Amino acid sequence: MIRTYKSTLSGDTWVQLKKNKAAMLGLIILILMIVIAVFTPWLTPYSYETQNLALGASPPSMAHWMGTDVLGRDLMTRIMYGSRVSLMVGFVATIVALCIGVLWGALAGYLGGRADMIMMRIVDILYALPFTIFIILLMVIFGRSMLLMFAAIGAVEWLTMARIVRAQVQSIKQQAFIEAARTIGLSDLEIIRRHVIPNTLGPVIIYTTLTIPNVILLESFLSFLGLGIQPPNSSWGLLISYGVETMEEYPWLLIFPGITLSLALFSLNFLGDGLRDAMDPRISKN
Amino acid sequence: MTLFLLKRILQAIPVILIVTTVTFFLVRAAPGGPFDTERTVSEEVLNNLQSFYKLDQPVHIQYQDYLKNLFQGDLGPSFRYPNRTVNEIIADGLPVTFELGLYAIIFAVILGVVAGIIASLRPNTLQDHLPMSLTMIGICLPSFLLGPLLVLAFGIQLEWLPVSGWGYSPGDKILPVVTLGSAYAAYIARLSRAGMLEVLGQDFILTARAKGLPQWRIVTVHALRGGLLPVVSFLGPATAGLLAGSFVVETIFQIPGLGRFYVQAAFNRDYTMILGTTILFAGLIITLNLLSDFVTAWLDPKQGFVKK
């Protein structure tokens, strides 16, 4: 399943990507979401935790565009703050996975031989561990900390990353410029840093875009089981799980967070697909 | 082949051992014990309970005992349900979770493969985009969102299907299976489309076409085997995700499977139950991965199991 891709992000890739309308739409939506999430405190007049018990749940209105929740808090504000959490979990956990996975895979692929075998055996063994189950256990037992969640999710997702990078590195290793670098006396680490890692960027970026939605989903899933973020903070998953409880009485509490999450997942998946298509060398054959 | 199998099975043993050890000490490190209740239990009662479940012994002895029993297939008594053993609870819940997962996979494979094949026959036309975007919905509507929406639509508004249960009334299995399976349908559709495209471009297919074989024959007889390879290798890891997904679906639809028990056991600090289910899930995932590797190897002409 692991293929090699064009290894660098070239102008060519960008041209290809720009032609893909769905991917571009995804990119635009994503950038918009990130901007909104970053500037949330300045964008909304409401607080995400101050309650207005007398108001309670109210449908969308001029004052509250997406209505209010059962405690009278502005839903749009809560979704915006929730975006900060969800996107942050998505990005940070992915970065954790990225760092471990790239390093591990690059080392294994580059060193080859026995070291490679041992390192990849370890990956194989870890693959067999029921991680989701461990995460649930950890969250129940040690409480719902953001840090733990990042670490736990990151620890699951780096495995595939390591496999991809290793395959990529193995193919790069054969190429002439690595030999050249070795002959001019660069150290292994130097070669990995200067030549190998930059050349694996393509597939890593593709995989990253596809990992982020998975992580966001995992967080939402944990929140739904009551194991995610601690209130009064919110995340998309948490908002949806509240929304589900009252979906018949106050449908907007489910609809708006649901649309937001779906939109984010759509965008990330389209962008990932688009990137993959743009970088896949076989496309140029067609 | 036997060597390959043997090697993989031997590899599984340390994995199970690691899972057991980590979980064993993890649950005991957790704050709060199985016998903490709202009404405080008196010291005497607590001591008796702990000695009954051998929790008063040194941890390493408990660990040894556990491993010894595990080796004999005995997962111990449940702390939470005193008149049941973990083996019994698993024997009761596993078939349900298994059935749910199996149907969901079947649903996902049928939907995904059909969509993928249809899409691959005429790439970049409406015939490609329509089924692919249909299955895309499954990825973007996670089960905890899709499930309640389906319940709302078909259970409550239209009153066509039961809102909960598993085998209590006709049709009550449909909504949970659809909820759990649809995310995987999308992945399978993409994989089978890509796989089919690759195979359909190969020489032997072109030859078959040139011979004037009908389209359906080319697809079913010649292309399908190679085209579905990526799907098969995906199924192993997918089942691991499916197990986790079943926790949510079992909760939403009130299904008496193991998933709900697992989350409850963690909350209740039912040590033996947590351990038993974790080990079971680990074993299942390993087995399914093995199975999927095995089938992949069998299907893959390059591996030489099949004469082609």
Added chain:
Amino acid sequence: MHQRVYHLKPCKTLTLLLSLLMALSGCTNDHNTNVITGALTQTLHIGNGAEPQDLDPHIVTGVTEHRIISALLEGLVGKDPKTLKPIPAVAESWHISDDRTHYRFRLRKNARWSNGDPVTAQDFVYSWKRILSPGLGAEYAYQLYSVLNAEAYHKGRLQDFTQVGVTAVDDHTLDVTLTNPTPYFLAILDHYSTYPVHRKTIEKFGSMDKRGNRWTKPENYTGNGPFTLKSWALNRIIKVEKNPTYWDAGNVKLNAIHFYPVENASTEERMFRTGQLHITSTLPAEKIAVYRQKNPDQLYINPYFGTYYYLFNTRRPPLDDKRVRQALAMSIDRNSIVTNITKGGQRPAGAFTPPNTLGYTAPTQIPFDPVRAKALFEEAGFPAGKNFPTLELVYNTSESHRKIAVAIQQMWKKHLNININLTNQDWKVYLARRKSGDYDIARAGWIGDYLSPNAFLEIFTRDSGNNHTGWSDPEYDARMQKSQRASNTNKRMEWFGQAEQLLLEAAPIAPIYTYTNVYLRSADVQGWHPNILDHHPYKYVYLSGSHD
């Protein structure tokens, strides 16, 4: 792969997909619902919250289990479904000595086990010995501590059970001796921990004091109640059937009861709405308003014998200062909490014991009085909240506890100008912290087991394992002792009142509201009388089909 353009809008595709599914399934659900068939066959369908831990009356501790066990077993004394007054059950009559420490029960001759054996006085002696056996680890054994020497035997200080105050005079006469005149003793005899179990069945599957005895499996269960255990499918359904050997079988109208362990309240409500259940165990707060408007006849909101309150850790400054605790308790606007947050008809509680418990209501109440609270705070050295440390409020993870905690956090901020940190914890962690006193302020709830102020007030005596506040007062203990020995009800209530007054003044707790039971019930269900304990003896219940 190729680049794709997606032409379809999601909503369009969704409709398409769904209609496809419907075509595939091709099914409609026009079967008779449980509610309709139930009325025809006298089968009651009950939503029962969670999967019961066990059905052994000496092992279990929960409401879920009680609801099933009360159909399967019967104690010496039952209760009137309306007034909750003790009425004859296995014992057809009893005589109480003048000093009210000796009870003689006459057991009815026609009381039988479901296998036909007679229910004898020896059965009760055996059963009480069993629950008091230290090895069994029965958490509810203390219910029998009022019996002479029962506590000593249970704690292992006494080995000889014949010295415990329960003896079988003959097959149908049981003598019980108490340490003190315990006015609520008859009520305790309808608690499942005092129910009899069938000796031969127990011993067939293990010794008297062995946990995990398999006699509670449906194929083994022997009971003496109006119903017998038919089947027990884990996490699915428990079915009980009318017991033909029950002494009063002629008056049992239901043929069967089905208990469903539905944990999710929204699911349970949906099952009720689609006619799968006659009665739910609860109702999500958001649905209350809907039912009030659309189906008020199905909605039941009954006062319940429980109090929701906050604990103050009196071992920690500044909470060791009575004035600080009083001020905190006085600046909680309980009315706002019950009207805006809980919304389930709960009553604001200014005292610990629920009002009108057997005619007893606490003589004083903690008022909502921010002005006095401010003054008390100033006296204690925190004018306008100055120098007051940031305290931590611990509660177990739950949306409703959180809402209340957040509201109270804001009230304290507003009235006392202090900051509180909220920490939610997993149930077991929360319990462990509360028990070890590792908290500043903690949420708590207490449900009385038997109808007496004692069920509430005893937990703040010195020796109670349930008093986690660190507060104790010899005077309080003395007053509680006096209530036990009081010669008549009025005197006793007076002592309870004096004790509670002391408790509320010291304010190691801040009562918040009195619980209510909110549930749904089909109009078909008859003979189900709302009461404060939420006990509903099934032998009086029947179904009237209002359907065509």
